[in-house]
Amino acid sequence: MTRARSYAPAYDRDAALDAAVTLFWRKGYHATSLKDLEAALRMKPGSIYAAFKSKEALYLSALERYFERNRAGLGALRTQSGSPLGALADFLRAFGAPQADAPACRACMLIKTLLDVTEEDSAIGARARDYLNRMTEEITALFAAAQAAGEISAQADIARLARRYQADMTALRIEAHRRGDPAQLAMLADDMARDVEALRQVN
Amino acid sequence: MTRARSYAPAYDRDAALDAAVTLFWRKGYHATSLKDLEAALRMKPGSIYAAFKSKEALYLSALERYFERNRAGLGALRTQSGSPLGALADFLRAFGAPQADAPACRACMLIKTLLDVTEEDSAIGARARDYLNRMTEEITALFAAAQAAGEISAQADIARLARRYQADMTALRIEAHRRGDPAQLAMLADDMARDVEALRQVN
DNA sequence: ATGATATTTGAGCGATCACTCAATAGGTAA
């Protein structure tokens, strides 16, 4: 009789993957070396390959974790707020506020991946595109909720609004990465948020 | 008596730099190897280093060329059109239209650089930020022209409008890089262009 | 304890990295 997993790995796969997300997010795929990963995950090369198979596979796992985390964050907007439209606007403003985290991690990792990847890393590029599409769907669902709540017109093209919203978010996070005047960043976020709120129809 | 440049280099420095722009734009700094550059510039490593000093210096030269080209393109909008505001709107729509060039070269190279670069390549990152700031100024000048022409309110905050415009352009070009439905891209560009045109004040 | 099995280690693999320099080729001036 065979038995599954009687010997648990010593490393903390979850923590290691989190460390990989942080490192890859900050440095990007090509600029991150195995040496960097060994230090960040505190694992020797053999262990890394036993646990994650390859650098590319590890990146894909990290990207998946990043995506799931972001999707959950966006999904939370739908439940925690009575006003989906207000939640969308607030979400934008949050990215315009100064944050403590590393500045290199302000831009969306999916976008960074999309721009960093070449034809040779087509698997990574395809996955990033897929995740971005799923983010678009998530945002569309939020606009649909706003529509169902009567906040925006029943005739509104929610998919179109979602694409515009996602574009705004993309640009805003890149601006945050650019690190100019924080006040100007907040103003930009506010401009975008106001555009969202302007969709609210009078009852 | 000394004499400058009696022996002209055989290679075409201008053409080589153009090739470097194309290659770096497409693949990014870290993913581009000297081997790639040798093939693209059709120069041996020794010649590359004699002409451009180092890979980093070559990248900076390529980035400068890219920036000057884009700045000139934006500057041309100011002269060739009677309506600066209309030119800005059309410029957005142009990036939403399907183009023949390589899809990896749709996103702005300055933005790709900003996101690709790490702390170790701080010189490149600083230069990219500088060029982006100068692009902001260029766009601000266009809104100032629109204001001078009476197209937009004299009370409008042109710097703020410029930052929003630049954010839209950034996101639009990344969307073009993402390569979804061309029709949806055109719609996004149109949404952004309409926002610009909506600034037009009635006389 | 002991043996069996799973996990971790890290030296080291071939390949490729950015880069150098002595040698060669090619043009100019006398």
Place this chain on the structure above:
DNA sequence: TTACCTATTGAGTGATCGCTCAAATATCAT
């Protein structure tokens, strides 16, 4: 032509790349 100067070459530098695997170590059942 000859002497001189510069541009070009490309094999080769040490370092680092992603990655492997035999050996050492840790954890189980008995």
